[in-house]
Amino acid sequence: MPTISDMVEKYILNIVKNSKEGIIHIQRTNLSEKFSCVPSQINYVIKTRFTIERGFLVESKRGEGGFLKIIKIPVIQTxxxxxxxxxxxxxxxxxxxxxxxxxxxxxxxxxxxxxxxxxxxxxxxxxxxxxxxxxxxxxxxxxxxxxxxxxxxxxxxxxxxx
Amino acid sequence: MPTISDMVEKYILNIVKNSKEGIIHIQRTNLSEKFSCVPSQINYVIKTRFTIERGFLVESKRGEGGFLKIIKIPVIQTxxxxxxxxxxxxxxxxxxxxxxxxxxxxxxxxxxxxxxxxxxxxxxxxxxxxxxxxxxxxxxxxxxxxxxxxxxxxxxxxxxxx
DNA sequence: CTATCTCTGACTATATTTGACCATATAAAT
DNA sequence: ATTTATATGGTCAAATATAGTCAGAGATAG
The missing domain is CATH 1.10.1200 (Non-ribosomal Peptide Synthetase Peptidyl Carrier Protein; Chain A)
Incomplete structure (x- = not known):
């Protein structure tokens, strides 16, 4: 029984996987519309699933032309x-x-x-x-x-x- | 998802890069027409992107023959x-x-x-x-x-x- | 039944775009 | 010379477009 958050996570993971560099730009509002949820739920997904422990960095910009930048970093050593x-x-x-x-x-x-x-x-x-x-x-x-x-x-x- | 401001920045940076001395003169109105925006948006770009932290100085002159002078500060002594x-x-x-x-x-x-x-x-x-x-x-x-x-x-x- | 996870929405923060009004330099007219 | 007209650039606050936070409601697993 996947939750909306699970689906959003999967969706993002898929885009990341298909990206060349492991770096993608998405828009919060766009995503929340695609999954019919409130924008802040996207923040929830980001905060709980795209953490540094799981090998992700997330940056963002607000305002016109705003975005979420999700960066997959390969795990190594330490x-x-x-x-x-x-x-x-x-x-x-x-x-x-x-x-x-x-x-x-x-x-x-x-x-x-x-x-x-x-x-x-x-x-x-x-x-x-x-x-x-x-x-x-x-x-x-x-x-x-x-x-x-x-x-x-x-x-x-x-x-x-x- | 570059904004107009992003494009204006890029445009100016490119001119600076192709200049011999790192010093260029441009006209506010001219630029704003090229990018179909109000003149004051050029000021916005200047103020947010051509800062001292990024290594630029900007001077200007009003009136007939007015201009914006953008100076890329050369690498100086540490x-x-x-x-x-x-x-x-x-x-x-x-x-x-x-x-x-x-x-x-x-x-x-x-x-x-x-x-x-x-x-x-x-x-x-x-x-x-x-x-x-x-x-x-x-x-x-x-x-x-x-x-x-x-x-x-x-x-x-x-x-x-x- | 309780702890945790998910979802929601009101409020906040920030970046960009726009326009009305201001300041200054040069040219033209007197 | 002084005044006036014209041509630039400057400032600032409002409108718009995004994203972030947080607390509480709802759902679910143990």
Missing amino acids: KIYLDRINEGTANYIGSEQTKNFLNRLVEEKILNEREKNLIWQLLKDESLPCNKEEKGYQRGKMLKNLIGYIANEEEKSDLSSL | KIYLDRINEGTANYIGSEQTKNFLNRLVEEKILNEREKNLIWQLLKDESLPCNKEEKGYQRGKMLKNLIGYIANEEEKSDLSSL
Whole structure:
């Protein structure tokens, strides 16, 4: 008994599969009309099915000429890290923990020194203007996206093409 | 699904690219006629796409013989550019502005594509779990630290040695 | 019967397009 | 020289076209 969401998911997956680069542009309103549902249901499908964990990045633009851009990124190596970080993400990630983690990524040759240092500039305490509790929470979010990206890397989220 | 604005942008970019010095003169009315839009839409394109973050300066003259002068800022010295951007760095930095800035750093060969993408994962809206106002403020802090690091990269703040 | 998943709609956010009105430079008329 | 006419470009707010969020209602699985 597939739900509407299931069908929308399938529909999108199919378009992605038939695309050359694994990158497609669709319109929210268009899709919602095709499936006779409210537009926000498309957001629901995106949020529950086209996640970084499943190997998708989604970008969008509003207004005239607006769209949803769905990017399929092939899964490679480091899924372990993604899982690991996801667990840790629950509560709090301290700066010490962050340093260790980044250094570990360097050891594993997932990042090089410069990349690590650049990233550190964004994650260190001084760069997060909020209280300790929030810093940890923010690091969680940021690292999750970072790792998600790395784990599925393939130069595909080219933000210059927006 | 390119909009008129997208096409106007592309058109201008192309003229700039084919110019010898990266400096061109165009006429607002002329352009608006070519694309069948109101003249003020040209201003809109200029204001949203030919920004300093993307490496452009725009000057103009009114009246008889009026024009828009679009200047592609040539690749300049790293440090000067960073300082200049850093000064302009207000309290609030939006995600669009951030993208433009990062892309510009790639153009300047200060970052490579991968570094840009890694950094973007930490600065994009979805990675900052707070309200819009705070997102902007946080980006400001983070970017300032990033720029500071890059500008002084010789004396490495190597966190593995911390 | 309860927890979770799905669906809906009101409200919000953002990008583009348009037009009325404003500002300035040059040319022409006095 | 000064004034007036003409030819540009600039600003801003409203209209339009998308997409996003969130809380609550409804459906379904255990």
